[in-house]
Amino acid sequence: MSAASEKAAPCPICGRPSEPAVAPFCSARCADIDLGRWLSDRYVIPTDDEEESEPPQKRSE
Ligand SMILES: [Zn+2]
Numbered sequence: 001m002s003a004a005s006e007k008a009a010p011c012p013i014c015g016r017p018s019e020p021a022v023a024p025f026c027s028a029r030c031a032d033i034d035l036g037r038w039l040s041d042r043y044v045i046p047t048d049d050e051e052e053s054e055p056p057q058k059r060s061e
Pocket of ligand 1: 011012013014015016025026027030
């Protein structure tokens with residue numbers, strides 16, 4: 001039986017064994033990295049292309 005090593009899932013950030021205190025991460029640093037990614041994902045600014053949908057085309061006539 002080897003349930004001890006299979007109990008904890010690896011850290012999604014670095015792949016190390018996760019620590020219960022900061023599960024599912026292995027350390028507070030990895031948890032912080034994941035949080036940063038999550039925040040940066042939320043802060044994605046939708047590109048406003050409406051203003052540039054019609055580029056100023058100079059008539060060459
Ligand atoms: Zn980690």
